[in-house]
Amino acid sequence: MKKDSNALPKKVLVADWQTLTRTFIRPENDAARATLIKYMEQILFGLHDFLKKHVGFTEEISLKDLADKFTDTLISENPEKKLADVITDLIEVIAPHAVNVASPYFVGHMTSAIPFFMVHLKTIVAALNQNVVKIETSKVVSVIEKQVLAKIHRLIYQKSDAFYQEHIQSTQTTLGCFIENGTLANLTALWVARNSLLAPKNGFEGVEKEGLQAAYRAYGIKRCVVLVSKRGHYSLNKAGGILGIGNQNIIAIDVDKDNKIDLDCLQKTISKINDQGGKTAILAIVGIAGTTETGSVDPLFKLAEICTANNIYFHVDAAWGGPTLMSEKYSRLLAGIELADSVTIDGHKQLYMPMTCGMVYFKNPTIMDAVTYHAPYISRPGSVDLGIKSLSGSREANSLILDSALKIMGSRGYALLIEHGIETAREFAAEIEKRANFQLVTRPQLNILTYRLYPSDLKEKFLKGDIERQITINEKVNTVNHEVQRLQREAGQSFVSRTTLQTEDFPGHDIVVLRCVIMNPMTNIEILRDILDEQEEIYQQAFPRLDPST
Numbered sequence: 001m002k003k004d005s006n007a008l009p010k011k012v013l014v015a016d017w018q019t020l021t022r023t024f025i026r027p028e029n030d031a032a033r034a035t036l037i038k039y040m041e042q043i044l045f046g047l048h049d050f051l052k053k054h055v056g057f058t059e060e061i062s063l064k065d066l067a068d069k070f071t072d073t074l075i076s077e078n079p080e081k082k083l084a085d086v087i088t089d090l091i092e093v094i095a096p097h098a099v100n101v102a103s104p105y106f107v108g109h110m111t112s113a114i115p116f117f118m119v120h121l122k123t124i125v126a127a128l129n130q131n132v133v134k135i136e137t138s139k140v141v142s143v144i145e146k147q148v149l150a151k152i153h154r155l156i157y158q159k160s161d162a163f164y165q166e167h168i169q170s171t172q173t174t175l176g177c178f179i180e181n182g183t184l185a186n187l188t189a190l191w192v193a194r195n196s197l198l199a200p201k202n203g204f205e206g207v208e209k210e211g212l213q214a215a216y217r218a219y220g221i222k223r224c225v226v227l228v229s230k231r232g233h234y235s236l237n238k239a240g241g242i243l244g245i246g247n248q249n250i251i252a253i254d255v256d257k258d259n260k261i262d263l264d265c266l267q268k269t270i271s272k273i274n275d276q277g278g279k280t281a282i283l284a285i286v287g288i289a290g291t292t293e294t295g296s297v298d299p300l301f302k303l304a305e306i307c308t309a310n311n312i313y314f315h316v317d318a319a320w321g322g323p324t325l326m327s328e329k330y331s332r333l334l335a336g337i338e339l340a341d342s343v344t345i346d347g348h349k350q351l352y353m354p355m356t357c358g359m360v361y362f363k364n365p366t367i368m369d370a371v372t373y374h375a376p377y378i379s380r381p382g383s384v385d386l387g388i389k390s391l392s393g394s395r396e397a398n399s400l401i402l403d404s405a406l407k408i409m410g411s412r413g414y415a416l417l418i419e420h421g422i423e424t425a426r427e428f429a430a431e432i433e434k435r436a437n438f439q440l441v442t443r444p445q446l447n448i449l450t451y452r453l454y455p456s457d458l459k460e461k462f463l464k465g466d467i468e469r470q471i472t473i474n475e476k477v478n479t480v481n482h483e484v485q486r487l488q489r490e491a492g493q494s495f496v497s498r499t500t501l502q503t504e505d506f507p508g509h510d511i512v513v514l515r516c517v518i519m520n521p522m523t524n525i526e527i528l529r530d531i532l533d534e535q536e537e538i539y540q541q542a543f544p545r546l547d548p549s550t
C-alpha cells in the first residue's frame with residue numbers, strides 16, 4: 001500500500017551485507033522474533049480463529065479504492081521495512097481485505113477451508129525448498145513423489161500388484177505427474193494425446209519435433225479436434241490454443257437435461273467428422289467428472305466405449321470430482337474413469353491441499369515418452385529426474401504434502417468429507433424445493449448445485465404468459481438474481497457465486513443462476529438456510545415492487 005503521509009518518520013534503513021546475510025540465518029533481533037512468534041503461533045495452532053479474526057470478505061472498501069492504493073512502480077533502493085513490520089502489515093493491513101474462503105458461509109467456489117495441518121506441511125515444504133525438477137535437488141522427495149503418483153494411479157486404475165511393483169520406482173516409465181494446477185494438467189494430457197496421435201512415422205519425426213504443419217501433411221489431415229461437452233472447463237480451450245490445434249477446434253457438444261454430454265450429439269458429430277474423408281482427426285474426447293458450473297459427471301463408461309470403438313484418446317477431467325473415488329458410497333458415480341487414457345485431478349480442490357497442486361495420470365506408463373525432454377546438465381536419460389516428462393521445470397514438492405495428508409486422513413477421512421458435501425448438497429436441494437420463492441435449477445450429482453430466486457407470483461405469470469412476456473419475466477428474474485448475488489457478496493456475511501445457464505424450461509434463453517459448492521465440513525443445512533433467508537430478505541428490500549407487467 002502507499003505510504004501513510006501522517007506516519008512518524010522512521011529510522012532510515014540501509015541495505016548492508018551483515019544484515020542481509022543474517023536474513024539467511026535467523027531473525028534480526030528479539031523484536032522480530034517476538035512478532036513472528038505472536039502471529040505464527042496463531043496461524044499454526046489456532047488457524048480457524050486466526051482466519052476469523054484477521055481475514056474478511058467484506059467490501060467495506062471497494063476494489064477500485066484498494067487498487068488506487070497500489071500504484072507504486074519503483075523498487076526502493078534501500079529496504080523500506082523490517083521483517084516484523086512487513087509481517088504485521090500482511091496480517092493487520094492486507095489480510096482484512098483478502099477473502100475468508102474458510103468461512104462455512106463461503107460456498108460459491110471450489111476454494112474453501114483446509115485442515116490446519118496443511119499449513120504446517122506447506123511450511124515444512126517451503127523450509128526444505130526442494131526442487132523436484134531433478135534428483136540432485138530433491139533426492140528422496142522424487143522417489144516419494146513416484147510413490148504418491150502410484151497411490152493415486154491405483155485409486156483410479158486399480159491395476160495389479162505386479163503392475164505397481166514394476167512401475168512405481170521405474171526410471172523408464174511414469175504413472176503421471178504433478179503440475180501447478182488443473183489447467184496445466186489438462187494441457188499436459190492433451191499434449192500427450194496430440195503427440196501420440198501425430199507420432200513419428202515413415203520419415204516424419206513427429207509433431208513435437210516438426211510442428212503441426214508438417215504433421216498434418218504427413219497424416220493427410222487438415223485439422224485436429226477435441227470433443228467435450230459445452231460444460232467443459234475453459235482450460236481446454238487454452239490448451240487448444242497453446243498446442244496449435246486452435247481453440248475453435250475444441251468442439252462443444254450439447255448436454256442433456258442433467259448437464260451431461262449428450263451421447264447422441266456426440267455420436268452424430270463423430271459420424272459427421274468421419275464422413276469428411278479423413279480430413280479431420282479427433283485428437284481426444286474429454287469426459288468431465290464434476291463440471292465446474294454444475295458438478296455434473298459425464299457417462300464415463302459410455303464415453304470410454306465410444307472412444308474404444310473409434311480408436312480415440314479418452315481424457316477425463318476429474319479436477320473436481322476425482323477424490324470421490326475414495327468414497328465407497330459414491331465412487332460408482334465415476335464408473336468408467338478407469339478406462340480413460342488420462343485423468344486430471346486437482347489437489348487444491350477436493351484433496352484439501354493448499355494452493356496449488358494439479359496432477360495428471362496416465363493408464364499407459366510409457367505414453368509420456370511422447371513428451372520427453374533432456375538437457376546435458378539435468379534430466380539425463382535414465383535418471384529419476386522428474387523434469388524429463390513434465391511441462392514444468394522447477395517445481396515445489398507438493399507430493400510431500402499429499403503423501404503426508406493421505407497418511408493423516410486415510411481414504412476414509414477423505415471419503416467422509418466427500419460424503420458430507422454430497423449429502424449436504426442434497427439436503428440443500430430439498431430445502432430449495434420447499435421454498436416458494438426459489439427454484440432448483442440443477443440437482444446436485446456431486447456437491448455442486450445451482451438455483452435461483454424465482455418469486456412465486458412471477459413463476460405463475462411466466463407459465464401463463466406468451467413468449468414476449470416470458471422473455472420480459474426471465475430478464476427481470478435474471479436481474480433479481482444478478483443483484484441479490486452482488487448485494488449478498490457485498491454485505492460480507494455469505495458468498496454464493498453466479499453463472500449463466502440454459503435449461504430445458506426455457507430453451508434458447510440464458511438464465512442467471514446462483515451456484516453453490518459445498519466442500520467445507522463446517523457448512524451445514526442451518527447455514528445454508530441462513531443463506532437462503534438472507535437472499536430472500538435482500539430481494540424483498542431491493543425489489544419491493546417488482547411487477548413484470550409494468
Ligand SMILES: Cc1ncc(COP(=O)(O)O)c(C=O)c1O
Nearest residue numbers: 181182183233235292317319320
Ligand atoms: C473441471 C475443471 N477442470 C479444470 C479446472 C482448472 O483448474 P485450475 O483452476 O486448478 O487450473 C477447473 C477449475 O475450476 C475445473 O473445475
